Amino acid sequence: MSAAPPRISRLEPYLERTAPAPTLLKMLVGVQLAGYREDAGLSQDQAARELRFSPAKLSRIESGKGRRPPTENDVRALLELYGTDPYEASVLLKLLQRAGEPGWWQRYDKRLMPEWFDRLVGLQEAAATIRTFEIQYVPGLLQTADYTRAVVERGLPNAPAGEVQRRVELRMRRAELLHRADAPQLWAIIDESVLLRVLGSRDVMREQLEHLITMAGQPHVTLQIVPLDVTNASAPAIPVTYLRFGGSDLPDVVYLEHIRSANFLEDLDETEEYRVALDRLADEALTPRESLEMLRETVSGRYAAR
Numbered sequence: 001m002s003a004a005p006p007r008i009s010r011l012e013p014y015l016e017r018t019a020p021a022p023t024l025l026k027m028l029v030g031v032q033l034a035g036y037r038e039d040a041g042l043s044q045d046q047a048a049r050e051l052r053f054s055p056a057k058l059s060r061i062e063s064g065k066g067r068r069p070p071t072e073n074d075v076r077a078l079l080e081l082y083g084t085d086p087y088e089a090s091v092l093l094k095l096l097q098r099a100g101e102p103g104w105w106q107r108y109d110k111r112l113m114p115e116w117f118d119r120l121v122g123l124q125e126a127a128a129t130i131r132t133f134e135i136q137y138v139p140g141l142l143q144t145a146d147y148t149r150a151v152v153e154r155g156l157p158n159a160p161a162g163e164v165q166r167r168v169e170l171r172m173r174r175a176e177l178l179h180r181a182d183a184p185q186l187w188a189i190i191d192e193s194v195l196l197r198v199l200g201s202r203d204v205m206r207e208q209l210e211h212l213i214t215m216a217g218q219p220h221v222t223l224q225i226v227p228l229d230v231t232n233a234s235a236p237a238i239p240v241t242y243l244r245f246g247g248s249d250l251p252d253v254v255y256l257e258h259i260r261s262a263n264f265l266e267d268l269d270e271t272e273e274y275r276v277a278l279d280r281l282a283d284e285a286l287t288p289r290e291s292l293e294m295l296r297e298t299v300s301g302r303y304a305a306r
Contacts, residue, residue: 010249015094022106023122024245025099027064029075031249032092034062036082051077063266067106067115069099104173111163112170116262120255123243125177129185131242131278135235136197138208139188141175142215142223147208148172150200178221187222189278189285191235195225195298206303213295216288224285225294235281242274 014021014028037047048058053074061070061078075096079089105113105121113121124130124141132139137151148171152164159167177183198205216223226235241255254265254274265271286294 011091011095015091015098017098019103019125021122021126022069022099022101022103023064023119024126024250025095026066026069027250029069029092029096029099030062030064032095033075033078033082036079036084037062040082042082047078047081050081065119067118069096072096105170108166108170112166116264119264120241120257120262121174123253123255124174124184124241126245127184127243128246129187129244131187131189131240131244131275133189133236133240133278133281134194135191135239136194137199138190138194138212140171141178141186142188142212142221143171143175144204144208144211145172146200146204150204154199178215178218183220185220185222187224187282189224189226189281191226192228192294195295196302202303203305206299206305209295209299209303213292213299216292216295222288223291223295224282224288225291226281226285227294230284236274236277240274240278242271242278 011028011032014025037044040047042050044058044062045055047053048055051058051074060066061074072093075093076089079092084092103122103125105125106118130141132141137143138147140148143151145168148168149164152159152167156164156167178186195205195209212223215221239257241257243253243255245252251266251268252271252275254271256263256265265274285291
């Protein structure tokens with residue numbers, strides 16, 4: 001029996017994932033369909049016209065965006081148009097079926113999980129590496145429950161207690177990915193002001209910084225702090241999350257969050273610009289060892305138990 005084509009041999013391991021990964025699989029299906037279209041010598045407009053799809057619909061399918069994966073009928077029609085090998089088509093259709101399995105985060109209502117946030121959580125769940133820079137808060141994946149509660153109450157002062165609690169539970173559930181056997185590599189850079197800004201209480205801050213110390217000791221977590229006296233630091237003006245996935249099938253994604261929306265960047269020129277900025281910022285920040293020393297000194301000095 002001949003070996004599977006390289007493109008498909010890279011996809012088959014995704015069928016063996018035990019946990020649902022709908023965001024990842026929707027992207028994979030889209031990337032593969034775009035590849036088959038290009039192999040067939042068709043532009044996106046030509047393929048859409050052949051099947052009477054709108055260009056926006058085909059673009060959405062190929063980008064893997066939206067809460068739901070494309071329909072099986074639409075994907076079969078595209079595979080037939082592109083003359084895809086039957087075995088390759090069968091693997092892609094199996095991936096599509098798995099892309100319809102809901103992730104744990106999709107059980108939350110849309111008030112807590114708008115579409116842009118649904119996509120972020122799904123990408124983080126599937127990422128091999130997560131790089132993040134924060135200028136105001138501890139990165140969400142490294143927050144304690146009490147610190148998260150203080151952040152939520154600050155941002156949503158009129159939210160009912162039940163909603164606050166659900167948001168805290170959601171944040172803690174997200175953080176569990178750092179305790180999985182296949183946890184992603186997390187590289188977090190935070191501004192020193194984050195350590196000094198008291199949220200909740202000094203006791204809450206002490207617990208939060210002690211948690212950062214514990215997590216920074218994990219082999220898959222790197223933590224760096226940009227000290228206040230680095231006045232010319234090349235820090236972005238807003239928080240940045242940079243996601244990289246295993247293998248070569250998926251592009252890197254940059255996530256830029258705003259108050260009630262977010263931008264996702266996938267174009268190579270744009271993501272490369274942010275990767276370089278994060279590399280430069282890491283060079284300007286304290287080393288991981290020095291950052292740990294600053295954390296310990298801040299706990300013992302500013303937040304010492306009374």
